[in-house]
Amino acid sequence: MGDPRYRCGTHGDHKMKLWNKYKVTSIPSLVFVDAATGKVVCRNGLLVVRDDPKGLEFPWGPKPFAEVVAGPLLRNNRQTTDISSLEGHYVGVYFSAHWCPPCRSLTRVLLESYRTVKESGQHFEMVFVSADRSEESFQQYFSEMPWLAVPYSDEARRSRLNRLFGIQGIPTLILLDAEGHMITRQGRVEVLNDPECRLFPWHPRPVLELSESNAVQLHEGPCLVLFVDAEEEGELEPAKELIQPIAEKIMTKYKAKEEETPLLFFVAGEDDMSDSLRDYTNLPEAAPLLTILDMSARAKYVKDVEEITPAVVETFVQDFLAEKLKPEPI
Numbered sequence: 479m480g481d482p483r484y485r486c487g488t489h490g491d492h493k494m495k496l497w498n499k500y501k502v503t504s505i506p507s508l509v510f511v512d513a514a515t516g517k518v519v520c521r522n523g524l525l526v527v528r529d530d531p532k533g534l535e536f537p538w539g540p541k542p543f544a545e546v547v548a549g550p551l552l553r554n555n556r557q558t559t560d561i562s563s564l565e566g567h568y569v570g571v572y573f574s575a576h577w578c579p580p581c582r583s584l585t586r587v588l589l590e591s592y593r594t595v596k597e598s599g600q601h602f603e604m605v606f607v608s609a610d611r612s613e614e615s616f617q618q619y620f621s622e623m624p625w626l627a628v629p630y631s632d633e634a635r636r637s638r639l640n641r642l643f644g645i646q647g648i649p650t651l652i653l654l655d656a657e658g659h660m661i662t663r664q665g666r667v668e669v670l671n672d673p674e675c676r677l678f679p680w681h682p683r684p685v686l687e688l689s690e691s692n693a694v695q696l697h698e699g700p701c702l703v704l705f706v707d708a709e710e711e712g713e714l715e716p717a718k719e720l721i722q723p724i725a726e727k728i729m730t731k732y733k734a735k736e737e738e739t740p741l742l743f744f745v746a747g748e749d750d751m752s753d754s755l756r757d758y759t760n761l762p763e764a765a766p767l768l769t770i771l772d773m774s775a776r777a778k779y780v781k782d783v784e785e786i787t788p789a790v791v792e793t794f795v796q797d798f799l800a801e802k803l804k805p806e807p808i
Contacts, residue, residue: 498699498774501738504646510538517736521644529637538641543569543658546638547605551626563626567601568679570665571652573645575609576619581649585622587669588651592625594675601656602678607639609648653679667692684725685718688746688755696755700772701742702795704786705756707765708747717745717766724792740799741770759808770798777805 496502500509500518508523520526520538530538550558572588574581588604595602604625610616616630628636639645643652643663651665661679662668668680670691677683686692688703695701702725706717725743732739746752748765756763759771759778768781768791781794797803 495775498772501644501646501698507646512537518644520641521646522641525637525641529634529641540642543571543642543654546642547571547628547635549632549635550629551605552620552629553626554621554623559626564603564605566656567603568656568661569654569658570602570604570625571607571639571643571654572604572625572665573607573609573640573643573648573650573652574619575611575648576615577611578609578648584649584651584666584669585619587673589622589624591669591673591675595678598675598678600678607636655679664692664695667695682729684729685722685743685745687714687718688744688751690751692744693751693755695742696744696771697773699742699774700740700770700798701744702768702770702791703744703746703755704791705746705752705761705765705767705769709749714745714747720786720788721745721791723788724795728795741795768794770794770803771808772805773808775805776808778808779803779805 500507500521502509506524508527509521510519510523510526511517512519520540526535526538530536544561544564547564548561551560551563552558570588570592574585576582592602592604604623606620606623606625606627608616608619608627608630610619610630613630616627620627628639630636643650643660649666650663651669652663653661653665653668655661662682664682665680668677671689672678672680686695696703702721704717704721706714708714708717721743728741729739746755755761755771759769761767761769761778761780762782764782766786768783768786770779772778779794779798781790783790794803
């Protein structure tokens with residue numbers, strides 16, 4: 479059927495910028511925005527319209543996690559508790575379903591991660607928010623889980639949690655701090671990348687080493703990727719140090735504005751993952767090679783110079799954000 483972004487209307491730049499800005503991955507999609515500030519009020523507008531057709535909760539702004547999750551929480555021994563069990567804890571909010579094969583695979587990994595974190599003495603709890611298709615399926619799936627769950631019968635609360643975090647697909651693992659503030663939406667990637675949980679609670683890192691498990695993030699918006707000639711472990715560190723300052727600067731700037739960063743930063747060495755990415759995006763074999771890849775817009779920006787310095791990276795990034803660079807097609 480093709481990419482839904484290209485089935486309707488024109489293929490203009492403005493359209494792709496909106497897809498990227500609001501992290502739209504499928505249609506139909508309805509996003510509510512505060513016209514005065516430009517900030518997202520709610521990503522899952524379709525759920526809002528379904529759950530509140532009369533607009534009684536308008537303007538549908540985000541509420542604190544503790545308020546949205548409030549109510550009975552289940553344990554798999556059929557006992558119940560409440561949100562007091564979450565107080566003072568890091569919280570993983572796990573959106574998943576038994577019918578979804580990637581969900582079941584992630585759950586197996588999460589079982590080990592959950593035990594590892596708990597045994598290390600960290601105050602950590604998880605809440606399962608089911609997308610199962612029946613109470614029976616929910617009960618079967620939840621019986622495997624040692625953490626808490628929102629009752630399947632409480633469809634309204636499950637829907638509100640989906641709305642709160644703008645869930646567009648499963649499995650999704652959201653990590654919250656003890657105050658209920660989001661640490662990362664990329665819990666799935668972090669758990670798969672860090673099976674020993676050494677980096678728990680997985681605060682966002684300015685620069686990532688490209689791997690099979692985090693490559694999915696390349697499709698979530700524009701990404702700067704610095705390709706270097708590095709095959710051994712540790713050889714990517716100089717490349718990370720090179721782009722770390724501008725990555726930290728961008729992350730700090732947009733965090734202060736309570737906005738998502740417009741650019742993710744990766745370094746890539748010489749391996750099968752990097753080779754596949756070069757082939758897919760038709761990049762030259764040069765190394766070092768500084769690029770910005772925008773998979774959603776099917777566009778790339780390439781800075782092929784002999785020496786890549788912090789100043790070169792800074793200028794490249796600022797020109798991209800100012801829309802001064804001319805894209806090439808992927």
